Amino acid sequence: MIDFLQMVLSGIAVGSSYALMGLGMVLIYKTSEVPNFVQGEMALLPVFIAFMLLATHGIPYYIAFPATLIFALFLGCFLEFAILRRAKEPNILGLIIITIGMEMMLLGFVSWKFGADQRAMPFPISTYDSIVIGDIFISTLDMLTLLVALVIMLSLFLFFRFSKMGVAMKATQQNENAAALMGIKTKQIRMVTWGISSVVGSVAGLLIAPVLVEPYMMWDPMLKGFSGAVVGGMTSLPGAVFGAYIIGIVEHLFGGYVSIEFKSVVAFAIIVLVLCFKPSGLFTRHYVKKV
Numbered sequence: 684m685i686d687f688l689q690m691v692l693s694g695i696a697v698g699s700s701y702a703l704m705g706l707g708m709v710l711i712y713k714t715s716e717v718p719n720f721v722q723g724e725m726a727l728l729p730v731f732i733a734f735m736l737l738a739t740h741g742i743p744y745y746i747a748f749p750a751t752l753i754f755a756l757f758l759g760c761f762l763e764f765a766i767l768r769r770a771k772e773p774n775i776l777g778l779i780i781i782t783i784g785m786e787m788m789l790l791g792f793v794s795w796k797f798g799a800d801q802r803a804m805p806f807p808i809s810t811y812d813s814i815v816i817g818d819i820f821i822s823t824l825d826m827l828t829l830l831v832a833l834v835i836m837l838s839l840f841l842f843f844r845f846s847k848m849g850v851a852m853k854a855t856q857q858n859e860n861a862a863a864l865m866g867i868k869t870k871q872i873r874m875v876t877w878g879i880s881s882v883v884g885s886v887a888g889l890l891i892a893p894v895l896v897e898p899y900m901m902w903d904p905m906l907k908g909f910s911g912a913v914v915g916g917m918t919s920l921p922g923a924v925f926g927a928y929i930i931g932i933v934e935h936l937f938g939g940y941v942s943i944e945f946k947s948v949v950a951f952a953i954i955v956l957v958l959c960f961k962p963s964g965l966f967t968r969h970y971v972k973k974v
Contacts (some may be wrong), residue, residue: 686817690939691932696825698931699832703887704901704908705915705923706839707880714876715857715887716775720782721762724789725881726888727898729755731797733889734896739807744807748889748946750884759881763874794898802910806893828890835883836924843920848922856918903947907931910950914957916964925966929953 704722711719729751762785770781793863803810813825827868843849854862855872887908888901908923911930915922930950938946957965 686939687936690817692819693825694749694932694935695814695928696821696829696931697935698911698928699828700833700891700904701907701911701931702924702927703835704904705912705927706836706908706920707884707887708909708912709917709920710839710862710876710880710883712912713920714852715767715873716973717767718909719773719780719880720779720905720909721785721789722788722880722884722908723901724793725755725759725762726884726905727793727901728758728789729881729885730888730892730896730900731793734802734804734892735797738802738862744805751889752885755881755885756878759878760874762881763877767877768870768874774887776870790898793797797898799898803894803895804889804892804896808893810893824890824893831886835886837885837918839920848872848875878897880907907934907950911956912964913954914965919964919967922966926964 704726704834707725708719711717711722731753733747733751736742736750737744742750743898766785767778767781770777773781808823808827810822810824813820814823814826843853851862851867851872852875854865854867855869861868862872884901884905887904891900891904907930908927911927913922913925913926913927914927914929917923930953933953934946934949937949
């Protein structure tokens with residue numbers, strides 16, 4: 684029983700990183716219907732910027748981390764404004780290819796600029812510290828990841844519920860033409876959404892970086908976050924969160940009781956099952972865009 688609870692807690696901690704990545708992808712999909720496969724690299728480059736500020740220039744944490752998130756905000760806005768917005772009436776396949784192209788560009792730049800060596804980013808919390816709850820151990824970093832993820836989830840809920848920008852984003856998602864007629868600047872809304880998505884993903888990257896910093900570090904979290912978003916529903920923020928936690932818990936249980944070598948396969952097996960029986964996701968109704 685202790686082993687089971689230990690694996691569940693580990694799955695929840697890892698699922699928190701997946702949830703942040705999934706939230707970033709759902710934010711963009713809700714406002715622009717773009718499956719954003721550059722989400723991982725939108726977090727990767729800011730992580731390396733943070734590593735450079737901390738390890739190379741000795742910038743304090745309280746300056747380096749906010750500066751990194753500001754950079755992430757501008758990076759997301761820039762990608763939408765400079766690249767995606769310039770596409771001439773692309774279809775879904777075209778949008779997917781554009782995001783994959785941006786992913787390759789950012790990955791190539793990071794690999795060229797910083798190299799492929801594996802590193803660990805300086806962090807105020809040691810990766811070896813643990814919190815003991817009875818007979819169960821949970822690392823301090825995992826606990827921080829869970830708490831930060833919960834704070835961001837709550838902040839996004841309040842943002843969409845009570846802020847003018849959040850309401851404008853929801854209106855743009857429901858009917859872009861009607862939103863524009865009401866005076867909402869839909870192009871700016873999409874740009875800001877990309878910026879917020881980049882910030883949310885970068886938070887996940889900063890929480891992974893104390894363990895590993897290398898060019899492909901965000902590939903697996905991005906795929907698992909996307910898996911969680913598909914499982915929960917690509918138009919539902921709570922669905923993406925629950926889906927990510929399902930992925931994290933199930934893959935850890937599979938790795939503990941069946942085979943650790945194939946635990947990553949579980950996420951994609953779950954996607955196949957969900958798409959076969961409930962294509963819209965477990966926590967959403969079938970979405971029909973209003974015209």
